[in-house]
Amino acid sequence: MRGRIAFIDDEAALCAAAADWLEASGFQVRVFTDPALALAQVQPGDCDCVVTDLRMPGLSGQQVLDGFREADPDLPVILLSGHADVPVAVAAMRTGAHDFLEKPYRAEHLVEVLDRAVDLRRMRRQARTRKASPLSAGRLEVRLPGDSAAMRHLRAMVQHLADLPVDLALVGEAGSGRHDVARCLHDLGRRARRPFVTLHCAGLGDAALEAELFGHERGYLAGVSGARTGRLEQAQGGTLFVSDLQDMPLAAQSRLMRVLQAGAVERIGAQTARPLDLRLIAAVTADTAALVAQGRLRADLAHRLSPAALQIPPLRDRAGDIALLFTDMAGAASARLGLPMPDLRPADLDRLAARDWPGNLAELRASAERAVLALPTTPVRSDPAQSLPDRMAMIEAQIIADALTTAQGSSARAADALGIPRRTLNEKIARYGLRAD
Known part of the structure; x- marks a missing residue:
């Protein structure tokens, strides 16, 4: 089964058409023309995603969103909106909506959005099976082993910084365990139940890297059908780990900095920005000031990352x-x-x-x-x-x-x-x- 969906719309014909298409695509679907009935009957634990129209008699899509978020903040809710309601849908994303689709939407696009939402739901469920504090101090020693002074200091700093709402840089050589440290910072912090997403900058061309990071609308890349969600959106609510940030083109670094400052990301080719809440952890191979001097790292991005920078000791030390x-x-x-x-x-x-x-x-x-x-x-x-x-x-x-x-x-x-x-x-x-x- 591809996922369990609750579809809410006051138009019965639209509900029936959506149910036929989604069931043929492998989803299990319950349809409701009464939003109040949906809120009363849908148990969040038995549902992977809710799709709801924004304008309905009785209760609005925003009220449906608020009701389900109160019952289960991890349940993805997708809004359906007419063209005039797009600004309202964007505002709703700031209060927790997973995504929105503008009517009339393509059935294939609905399936793509649902697949991403169901994947996110399953990731969150897996995270909830872990203990409330995923890593105790003893467990951290297993994840970051070593009794050297450098490793004891590193573990102490990971515990200190893990739950603080700051972006940071991990300075260390390739192969020194930067990814492991980033993962521990994520797992120990308040974002542990949200996605941990990785982007490797090395080896990607400029256009491919920007498409991976920011995502793109349909038709942006030759040979790629449909829109694509970027790594920034995939990390919504969680952590984005960027490996070898110094290999990211300066133009992409500039755009990344604007996204972090605005708290919103605009896919390439899109006209609408999507709200974004994440933590950035970036791995670099040298001190950020040195990389700025070499012209490989933007100064404003270095200033954002350097206050909480962690040094990852090489094995020879x-x-x-x-x-x-x-x-x-x-x-x-x-x-x-x-x-x-x-x-x-x-x-x-x-x-x-x-x-x-x-x-x-x-x-x-x-x-x-x-x-x-x-x-x-x-x-x-x-x-x-x-x-x-x-x-x-x-x-x-x-x-x-x-x-x-x-x-x-x-x-x-x-x-x-x-x-x-x-x-x-x-x-x-x-x-x-x-x-x-």
Whole structure:
């Protein structure tokens, strides 16, 4: 089932047409021509979304919205409005409406909006199953492990800032755990029951990035049918985590700053702004002042983010944590892959602690998984004195070992990447002794 919908409109013919279309699309629909009856009979716990006309005799759509929000603030309510009522619908969004559709609307567009609303409803339900305080201090140590002074300070700052209504920057190298810190800030704060949405700036072209961030109306992008909700709207009420903000074009940064100041977002190609309430957490690779000096970050955006900036320590500054982290990562990989835990001797852990780890936690995790897979940690070099077939076999073994590491131990994915049948790959794995079956 796609979702449970309550559809309210005083026009019986419109209700019947909407019910036919939505039921054919996989939704379960209850229709009401009397809004007071809908408020009395619809139990919020048995409904994923309410769609209501704005102008009706008896009760208005705003009153329906207020009634359902009082019963369950997390229940999405979508308003249907005529052209003259669009400003009223926009104002209603400021009081909690999920979205509005201007009549006459396309049935396909209604389904798109309902899908987003139902997804949001399910996310909120999942969040409610967590404890009222999703992370205790002890749980935070599991999420952000380490006994170094830097990590103890970081955890204390996360607890201090999590529930404060401020945007902030996470300053740290790639792979240092910035996403994990952002998620903990979200889960510990007042927005924990709302969406946590991520946007990666690196690798996106200017137009694609703006479309991802702000969304767009129908016809904006060639080859893309229908309108698209941007990450800002997807994060409504929750947190937007922007990774590598310094890679966002300055023009997009300027528009983002205007959105944050106005508390409203306008999709590309749209004429109407939509109210917005979210927290921005942005990851950057260097101090915000340095990025401003380099011309990679707008000064006004840096000023907004820098007062509550958190420094994420690189792994090389946490040498005392590496043995614990490596052991935990290896244990997790062992459980996930169904392989035995590697024998970790003190000398091995000492050697790990002495390395610089330029890839930080991501590199350490890859090393732990390689240890679980029992793959060599250094490239295999062939001996010039060996025969050509033996030397080629060693090179092949190294290529397969690398493919298995990239595929996280999955021979199926490794076979696809190498372009050979899975059976052939498994035979070669056994021949070279790369992994015990």
